Amino acid sequence: MLSLPQELVDSIVDAVPEEELDTLRACSLTHRRLLHPAQRRILSTIRLIVPSHDRDGHPHFFLKLLDESPHLEAYPTALSLRVGEMNAIVPQFDSPELVAATIARRLSNLREVRLVSNRYNSIEVWWDETAPEVPIIFSFLRHAPRLTTLAMHSICLTPCELKYALACIPALERLVLSQVRIIGPVEPPRPPIRRLKSLAVRCTQFPPRRSTDRLLEIIDVSALETLVVEYMMAAPNSIAWELATQLIRAAAPSVRELNIVIPYAMFYEDTSDNIGAVFREHALPELRVLRLVQHPGRGEKAESAPPAFPVGALCRLFAQRQCDALEKIRVEVGAVVETDTPCDHWKELRDTVLGMDPTLVPALELVLYGATANEVRKATGCMHRIFGGMKDRRGGSLVTVTQAAGLTVFT
Structure with a gap:
């Protein structure tokens, strides 16, 4: 510790996760060089x-x-x-x-x-x-x-x-x-x-x-x-x-970044009418990221979600929009939506993308919250069978599947 540059000591302290702050507090009492960086981090x-x-x-x-x-x-x-x-x-x-x-x-x-x-x-x-x-x-x-x-x-x-x-x-x-x-x-x-x-x-x-x-x-x-x-x-x-x-x-x-959080019922019944109407009727020239977060409303549970994702509404967001700068659409859903259903319904999105100008195709990130590693692998395999080899506007994979511990909270 004595030989490390102070900048490196500060970086080590800043990297300590929230759940380990008690350990950092104890360590800071053992060495003077840790004391002030630890106080700054803890407080x-x-x-x-x-x-x-x-x-x-x-x-x-x-x-x-x-x-x-x-x-x-x-x-x-x-x-x-x-x-x-x-x-x-x-x-x-x-x-x-x-x-x-x-x-x-x-x-x-x-x-x-x-x-x-x-x-x-x-x-x-x-x-x-x-x-x-x-x-x-x-x-x-x-x-x-x-x-x-x-x-x-x-x-x-x-x-x-x-x-x-x-x-x-x-x-x-x-x-x-x-x-x-x-x-x-x-x-x-x-x-x-x-x-x-x-x-x-x-x-x-x-x-x-x-x-x-x-x-x-x-x-x-x-x-x-x-x-x-x-x-x-x-x-x-x-x-x-x-x-x-x-x-x-x-x-x-x-x-530049638009986040819409809606419950299951509305997500499936009204996505195309409400969200889609906004994108068809109004230009969003600076929009780079669109995030749709689906969550249980009052009295709803993940298990009550309809069995298939509303791909049709997503297709309309890809094709019928006035936001040519859009780089990514991130969709967060409960794992049950994709892991309990076959993936053939995603072919509609594949066909939509094939008919688009390739320089305008945004990436799609499908985030499964509350999913196990096996469920993520299953969904990833499904997406690979449908979209294998397809690219977004930047040349990256069109669709990626990631895992989240829980629902995104914007506070």
Whole structure:
């Protein structure tokens, strides 16, 4: 260790996986050259609960650590702040709002924040329009102007509060709204206050009627590069499909990566009508990657999925689209879809590709989540029999099959 360059020591520490951080912590106490790189790695992401009854994640003990070792303030770049019930008392602080503001002021290099409310951790919960966590959020954001990424989960806001929250963060580039409910009256239209590069909208509900207009009055998507929309059918607080498609249309001129997450039933019944219509009617000149993620909706299980993938809809996405720059279509499905069925239905896609301009053929990556190695081999053999030797626009294999441990979560 003494003879290694410090840059190499830093690289070794940065490569330690998340599940081995306790081992890294123990090793850092044995050698001085490991100490500061290990502290930076371990403290790069902080998880706190306001208020908390336990020492682990308690903001009081975290702030005490910063008092004892002020140099640690520069290490955290990401923070997960979970706002719990307001009936607990945080030692040495008058209010949770003060706790949040104090933390934000101390962490000068903070760039990413995830704000979560314990009160709304289920889409079936009754929403309280006077949510006490909102002042805590504002207290935090007012003192964290350098943030580039903000994720809000299970939070209830008015349109004005959302506008104010975004106005506090002039450097914001990426916004995630997950299970957020926007309630109350909307002010007359104004120019959007925030121009984003990345937006993810997951199971989020806006005021009824012209819901997309409400969102676009707050957020400028004209320069958006990455868009994630999730629609969970039959969920009472889910994003309406119109909101999803209208967001895609609004971001169409600039978006480079489009991620659409939909449940089984909609994936099979409406893919060609809804997603296909967007690609036929609107040019997406900059789109490079299209990702379709299929997952169980409420009350659905992987075993309930129809037995065959909807290849016809995928063929229309390949051939009937106005996105000539498209390089890859990535489809994530449950392993049961492809491993329990013969692969002859994929011949339709092969015939579609054979009729296309070879310089416009995107690669197709089929991702089987929850699959075993044997299931991946079976699906790979199937794809090889159908597409063997066929190439994408870059000269690589047209179809690849990969394995994923679980469903992609865009948060």
